[in-house]
Amino acid sequence: MKFLFFPMQAHGHVNPMLPLLRELVSRGDEVVVYVTREFEAAIRNTGASPRLLDDSLAIPSSVAGLPGVGSSGVEMKKVMPALMGLMRRSLRETPRLLEQAREERADCVVYDPMAVWGRAAGKMLGLPAAIFQTSFGLSHSPTIQNALRANMKGLPPPSALLAIGRLLLxxxxxxxxxxxxxxxxxxxxxxxxxxxxxxxxxxxxxxxGNFDERFLFVGPSVLPRNDRGDFPLERLEGKPVLLVSLGTTPMNMRPDFYKACFEAFRDTRWLVVMACGKSLDPATLGPAPSNVLVRQHVPQLEVLERARVFLTHGGMNSTMEGLWHGVPLAVFPQFADQPLNASLVTGLGLGLTLSPQDALDPKALREAIERLDTDPGYRSRLAEFQKELREAGGPRRAADALHQFAAARRGGSPQKAA
Known part of the structure; x- marks a missing residue:
């Protein structure tokens, strides 16, 4: 079979798809993925074939300059104008992309609902269309919908309302x-x-309980991303490793937080691996303590294999990867689904949530990490939860479902006129 994949152009949306892409390729399927240049190598590493999108369809770097980034966090409504602008550009680009996709003569479309061209392809090419949702199911969850509304904290600002109006037009x-x-x-x-x-x-x-048989919860799958580069993993051996990362988007620009980590763990037993993101020059943080390795990017999966605690923003990808490796999480949420992940992780006893005050207080920060490492209850509960993750089925179960879905709905010409 031939599958077309349309992810949103962000690491947190592309990375969760990679194990499924490799699984389908291993079965002899032809897999085509529409991505920007940033993700071309990752797609090729799975054996799938990338089709390059214009770089204007990537998450805009201008998000880094929005008010609140690097100071007190980012509220979703402050990000909205940039995201609405991205979706508007995506809509204008969609007719051209659909013509290209039509020539693929595929059997099935799989899309991220945030990727507007993917949703259009599913409707207009006359193909079976499935969703790959990279976070929670939202459509049938009042809990999440209420949390998102609370995160908005009132009406969007005029700039966001204007951007929404332009998008709708x-x-x-x-x-x-x-x-x-x-x-x-x-x-x-x-x-x-x-x-x-x-x-x-x-x-x-x-x-x-609100989600019916149309929803397949397969759990995460962790696939090496071959992104070690020149990172010195050998320096981690035999050391108590603390991984610190606020994710891969420009919204991780928190020099105040990184400097608090410097002070919290300076001259302690911890070897701290810190990813500060590509939008922040590590040199701007000042001299790092001798026990802190600072990089714009680190090979997260390889570090998690060696880590004792993970200090994270609580994005879904990072949360699942940390839990997969049985690493207790200290969650410092920034926006979107991250506060909900923090609440769930804390409620399940798999980690704890850091308030902005505690995250910027070196003493409170150090005490939280020590508690996660020394309280055996966290690792005991994590071991039980790891069973849930592995028994969910992962990419094999997802690939089985896609094959059955596409075969059951295929009929007539696979490229029905729009």
Missing amino acids: TSELMHWRHGMPRFSPRSAFTTVEDLNILPVPRKYQPDA
Whole structure:
């Protein structure tokens, strides 16, 4: 079979798909993935074939300059103008991408609901279309919907309302000119197909009982990303390793937090591996303590194999990878689904949540990490939860479902006219 994949252009959206891509390729399927240049190598490493998108469809680096980044965190409404602008550009680019995708003569489309061109491909190419949701299921979860509304903290600012209006206008124009399905910010969170794959275990999904047989909770799968580069993993051997990372987006620009970590763990027993993100020059943080390795990027999976504690922003990808490796999590959430992940991790006894005050207080920070490392209850509960992750089925179960789904719905010409 031939599958077309359309992810959102961000590490937290591409990386969870990689094990499934490799699994399908290993079965002899042809897999094509539409990505920007940043993700080309990662796609090729799975054996899939990348189709390059214009770099303008990547998460805009201008997000790093939004108010709140690098000071007190990012509220979702402050990110909205940039994200709405990205979706608007994506809508304008979609007709051209659909013509290219039509030539692929594929059997099935798999898309991230945040990737507007993928959703349009599923509707307009006449192909079976499945969703790969990289975080929680949102459509049937009042808990998550209420949490997102609370995170907005009132109405969006005028700049966000203007960006939403422009997006809706562009969507209407694309609908009348090209027959594209109408798109709204809400549809990116509520769209449901007959098959919806989620890389989390059902036990971790809020309101799990509301999700019917269309939703397949396969749990995470961890696939080496061959991204070690020149990172000195050998320096970690035999040391108590603390991994510190606030993720891969420009929203991880928190020099105040990184400097607090310097002070918290200077001259302690910990070997700290710190990823500060590509948007922040490590030199701007000043001299690092001798027991702290600072890089813009670190091979997270390889470090987690050696880590005792993970100090994270609580993005879904990082959360699942930390839990997969049985590493207690100290979660310092920034925005979006991260506060909810922090709450779930804390509620399940798999880690704890850091308030902004504690995350910037070296003494409180050090005490939290020591508690996670020395309290045996955390590792005991993590060992039980690891069973849930591995028994969920991972990429094999997802690939089985995609094959059955595509075969059951295939009929007539695979490229029905839009």
